[in-house]
Amino acid sequence: MPFLNGVTLLLVYQLTGEILVRLLGLPIPGPVLGMVMLFATLMIRGSVPDSLGQASGALLSHLSLLFVPAGVGMMTHFGRIADEWVPIALALVLSTVVTMVATALIMQLTTRWFVTPQRVEDEPND
Structure with missing residues (x-):
């Protein structure tokens, strides 16, 4: 269950970034703004929640799979x-x-x- 909570948190920040970019007409990608907001939140908090650490660790361990669509596109x-x-x-x-x-x-x-x-x-x- 912590993994699901962590992934949900990542997706909420991405969605928030997308919404803000579209509402404010900012010239940056929504996920980038979401990452900046997540980074600011983690800096203010001073630690990474266990669920977020578990989810990000699992995603990073399978990072190579995320490059498959780019390879297929090439x-x-x-x-x-x-x-x-x-x-x-x-x-x-x-x-x-x-x-x-x-x-x-x-x-x-x-x-x-x-x-x-x-x-x-x-x-x-x-």
Whole structure:
């Protein structure tokens, strides 16, 4: 029963995100907004309920099965992918490089904000 409660909680947050996106006309996917709301709720609460932990653990253990529909979709459109492989490969490489550079710059910036440099004391002269 805890698994069912956890999955229900996940679906309620997803549904709430979908409703808010449609009502407010936000340009983000509803499930993403639902995840942000769930994250905020968990941060405020300070812990993960057992039912949610059990459900998310079970879903993560079978995560590879969730990629099957994407693989089937790729095989369905294999001809189109073969025809347009150059722009697809270029987009993948460029987006990877841009993501890596942005991540590195953000990491440098945030470490300057949050990591205080250690002060080295001068050693006394004998």
